[in-house]
Amino acid sequence: MLKILIIEDDISFCKLLEKFLIKNNYAVLITFSAAEARLAIQNEDFNLILTDLRLPDADGIELLAEFKANFPQIPVVLMTGYSEVSTAVKAIKNGASDYISKPFNPDEVLAVITNALASETTINTTKKQTTKTVKAVEATEYVQGISEASKKLSEHIQLVSPTDMSVLIIGESGTGKEIIAKSIHQQSRRKNNNFIAVDCGAIPKELAASEFFGHLKGSFTGAISDKIGYFEAANGGTIFLDEIGNLSYENQIQLLRALQERKIKAVGSNKEIEVDIRIITATNEDLREAVKNGDFREDLYHRINEFSIHSPSLTEREEDLILFAEFFLEKANAQLHKEVIGFSKEVVGIFQNYDWPGNLRELQNCIKRATLLTQDDFIESSVLPVEFFHQSEAKNDSFSLSENEKEAIENALAKTRNNKSEAAKLLKITRKTLYNKLKLYDIN
8 A cells, every 4th residue: 555645734735635645545644744754654665645834843845856856766745835847847947756735625735646657667665665645643532633732741741750759630520530540551561451530529438448349248238249349450451540639538638658668458257368550540620629628638638649730621722633533533433433524624624713622522422423423425514503603692702791800700719618629610711711800800
């Protein structure tokens, strides 16, 4: 299978082109900058390069000359939204096999690629030739974003993963905290052992000890057989406690003891079991406030918070939106046995203007539903949920028409005990908007 390297900083266009080429039996690797492309071409062999004329870190003409000097056997086709004859001529003189201007139609793309490949007397045979399609988003739940928030997140994951430090992941609901925890586990020395995820909010406090540490048959009403708890199941691996702030005070004491001693005792048993686990926790609330209010033990907080990671909301990762959308579309296509290529320009615009209060979870659900309803190649606005079209009305009703924004914010903060995430939800605005308003009105 012939492999094409795409260099293009317009993510939505790039992903659309990638899907089109894959559908036409080309293997594709996409890069968003000249720096990424240089690294890719050093590690892999390509049959053709498609590069945008204007990149964030390089001029397309200069990059073309560089590639032709170092890899003369690979044909290079330039793409640009600036259809200037002089630029086209300059590109050809510098060794470009061809030149296409955006927007262009699919037939033109295929014709240019075919001609460029056919014009080469020797087509480079790849030392790492594969029949599998090369994807920008690999077969993992964790998506490597390009926004500053995503880069910082990835940096923190890479730093803490090889250690055994306890990690506290803080972020709004639906931001993918469990995916972050899994990524840490998969990059750790414990990756070959179990990763056990526990939703603390779903465990009744009376059963928490049994769920965490197991129980013996007959130890309490309903214990009809022996049960292995989450801690023992995670022995040698990682245990992830989601929404840890929901644990009762009594359960917090039991958890703290287990973490301090690294020993557990099943309910109804006198035998202690040593456990070697790494603990990763997550919360969507401010545990420091919970500690101040006496709702969360301070000693447990410091035990689980050797290193904290912020899980950014979707509004903090605006540049990653299309990457996530494409990733969820691939998942939806696989799950629903569909072959939807991408999103219409109108839908991309709607997505980019939407606040995404439900974050990545909302985006995934929206795309899965839209994929199911789509009968053609592209997702159109007609299959989107109604809330996408009523958002501006809701904003007007809830916040922007407030006679006194500063007073509304102060009231919301007072009602939520200064919990900014909850205050933002109460005001029906994003946390980022709230922080901007706090700065605007000088509210501490």
